[in-house]
Amino acid sequence: MHKQLAISLDTPFKQEVYEGLTSYPKFLSSKYIYDEAGDKLFQNIMDMPEYYLTNTEYDILEQNKTDLAQIFGCGKKPFHLIEMGAGDGKKTKILLRHFTEQNLEFIFRPIDISQNALNQLQNNLKTEIPQLRTEPLQGTYFETLQKLNLSTDERKIILFLGSNIGNLCHEEAVEFLSQIQEYMQPEDLLFIGFDQKKNPETILNAYNDETGITAKFNKNLLVRINKELDANFNVDEFKHWEVYDPETGTAKSYLVAKSPQEVFLQALDLHVSFKAWETIHTEISQKYDDNTVQWLAEQSNLTIVDEFCDQKKYYKNYLLKKS
Ligand SMILES: C[S@@+](CC[C@H](N)C(=O)[O-])C[C@H]1O[C@@H](n2cnc3c(N)ncnc32)[C@H](O)[C@@H]1O
Known part of the structure; x- marks a missing residue:
């Protein structure tokens, strides 16, 4: 009270x-x-040499974009590319550009709590990738999934980049992943970045x-x-x-x-x-290791189907599906 x-x-x-x-x-x-000032400060953080997360995930996406186009496109079937906490889409744009060049049929649906981040992203995409269809949705991770209101036969690829999941404690992460899992169909995929344990310094x-x-x-x-x-x-x-x-x-x-x-x-x-x-x-x-990610997946009824890593093993993106 x-x-x-x-x-x-x-x-x-x-x-x-x-x-x-x-x-x-x-x-x-x-x-x-994350308001206008916070969004700008996070962009400054991504440019800092110490903040290795952005560049490592950027490289992983750049190096694997061809494979990801095949996996997500699954024989050129249409899909919804949903991104939770999209921010300025700096890394996602690698995929958006490549998928568009490959003529994949998809709608980009960025979700973010910051309306300012979504407005900027949508404006940038209009000029940078004009043929892309973008449908942003403002709200928190937990409130937005249902609001997307997709039917069960529309394929969904859900992105959760930047190790955003690390802002949730394990209990919240399991709750969040379980909700996503319930929302997924057997053909849908979840692609998540997990920053790895490394030198504490x-x-x-x-x-x-x-x-x-x-x-x-x-x-x-x-x-x-x-x-x-x-x-x-x-x-x-x-x-x-x-x-x-x-x-x-x-x-x-x-x-x-x-x-x-x-x-x-x-x-x-x-x-x-x-x-x-x-x-x-x-x-x-x-920060995570394979055992922890495996445990989170099991707790949430998800199965890891593939993983992508940088050379230094600083960061991994895991591909998951419904168990
Ligand atoms: C650390 S930034 C990462 C942005 C982007 N995913 C990347 O990798 O560059 C986190 C983003 O998620 C959004 N965000 C943070 N917590 C959120 C929540 N609970 N629900 C929805 N969006 C959230 C923020 O507004 C911000 O744009």
Whole structure:
């Protein structure tokens, strides 16, 4: 029960911010980082040399696009190419261009929580691949699948790139994969990027750049709360802190209060106190090995049918179907 009954928590954003900032320890969901500023900051992250994920997956797609056209096209049968959390489609465009050149018959259906990301992607695709049919859908992973409203005889290829799955803890990942599995028909395929366990230093550096882009990215949560919920976070009084546990494979991002402080969120009529060095957990970026991916697949009634890897074995894309 929320004690401030006078205030209506009428959006998921308000509800989740309220829950996260009144819990102990405090937390906020990374999905709310992505507004116009957050989308731009993530593009800056993808350009950082430390953020190896983008280039490795880019190379995997570039090197395997011919095979993927055959597998997804399955004898030139039409299909819906659904991408969860598409972002700016930087890597997906490799496939979109190639599939279009190969005259595959498909509709691209990017899904993202950020309307800004979808608008930009659609505009770019109109000029870059004008013959492509694109039907974007705004919403969260969990709310959008049913809204696509596809009939059972329309083939679906579902993409989940960028190791976005790593933003879900294992329990949420199983719930999400199970939902996708229920939505799939035997002919449908799921193609997912899983960032692999590797030298912990390489992983930590990817989320802890010296120029502070990742810090700004995480702090965009507070900037957004200030803007949209009339709050007064002093963003400079929070320090971005990253940890990586090589045993569990979990990288965790925090914003840590550098001093005791009081914050007021007018739209929620909520006062929040921070003790010095108190944390807000903002994101997880899970790293995987084959055993873990196999376990996730089994738990979700999915079967791994193929996998694609880069030379350094930093990153893998797995192809899954319904068991
Ligand atoms: C880390 S970026 C990756 C973008 C793209 N998949 C790539 O590999 O470059 C994550 C994207 O997923 C979107 N996103 C994050 N959480 C989401 C959620 N729960 N539901 C829908 N979209 C989400 C964000 O808006 C963002 O565009």
